[in-house]
Amino acid sequence: MSAYKDKDARINGIKDQIRVVPNFPKPGIMFQDITTLLLKPKEFKDTIDMFVERYKGKNISVVAGIEARGFIFGPPIALAIGAKFVPLRKPKKLPGKVISEEYILEYGRDCLEMHVGAVESAERALVVDDLIATGGTLCAAINLLERVGAEVVECACVIELPDLKGRERLNGKPLYVLVESH
Ligand SMILES: O=P(O)(O)OC[C@H]1O[C@H](OP(=O)(O)OP(=O)(O)O)[C@H](O)[C@@H]1O
Numbered sequence: 092m093s094a095y096k097d098k099d100a101r102i103n104g105i106k107d108q109i110r111v112v113p114n115f116p117k118p119g120i121m122f123q124d125i126t127t128l129l130l131k132p133k134e135f136k137d138t139i140d141m142f143v144e145r146y147k148g149k150n151i152s153v154v155a156g157i158e159a160r161g162f163i164f165g166p167p168i169a170l171a172i173g174a175k176f177v178p179l180r181k182p183k184k185l186p187g188k189v190i191s192e193e194y195i196l197e198y199g200r201d202c203l204e205m206h207v208g209a210v211e212s213a214e215r216a217l218v219v220d221d222l223i224a225t226g227g228t229l230c231a232a233i234n235l236l237e238r239v240g241a242e243v244v245e246c247a248c249v250i251e252l253p254d255l256k257g258r259e260r261l262n263g264k265p266l267y268v269l270v271e272s273h
């Protein structure tokens with residue numbers, strides 16, 4: 092689902108603050124830069140508020156944020172809905188026992204890890220990131236959570252690159268995005 096199609100008045104303001112940088116980090120990539128959105132308190136707050144309005148009261152006990160940019164949007168959402176925040180990190184960053192999932196990116200390969208014991212069986216989880224491109228990263232995050240028995244209620248991203256069809260890799264898990272970029 093995309094809030095963009097709902098024509099919420101806040102959406103255009105959010106979209107306008109995302110800078111598109113051609114050919115970064117590699118030729119042919121149109122990089123969606125959310126650091127410019129973070130410089131604008133109103134639009135940054137609108138972004139968080141829109142997610143909080145959607146997920147408050149949905150009995151979500153864990154917000155899982157994906158390194159690095161999911162660490163910007165995930166924690167304020169978690170605090171506002173009364174959920175814990177669990178970081179899903181790149182390899183060798185977490186000090187405790189972890190489970191790992193490898194995945195393929197638009198511009199390379201990577202791996203996500205989660206601390207064993209951070210999420211318990213039957214918990215209701217929301218996965219948060221800034222952007223879905225090919226969907227490989229979100230797919231790895233969903234797998235990590237489901238391996239420990241959690242129910243992934245939805246994935247939430249600020250931006251979707253719909254041309255890359257990442258949604259189709261989420262095995263039917265719902266995805267909610269605020270902005271589509273072509
Ligand atoms: O849908 P996908 O094709 O998997 O791509 C989306 C992922 O790519 C970006 O992160 P990146 O891997 O560049 O890491 P970073 O946030 O640490 O820079 C973005 O923040 C998502 O996490």
Ligand SMILES: Nc1ncnc2[nH]cnc12
Pocket residue numbers: 120121122123124197222224252
């Ligand atoms: N085009 C893009 N912009 C920003 N982050 C990305 N991650 C994968 N593709 C991306």
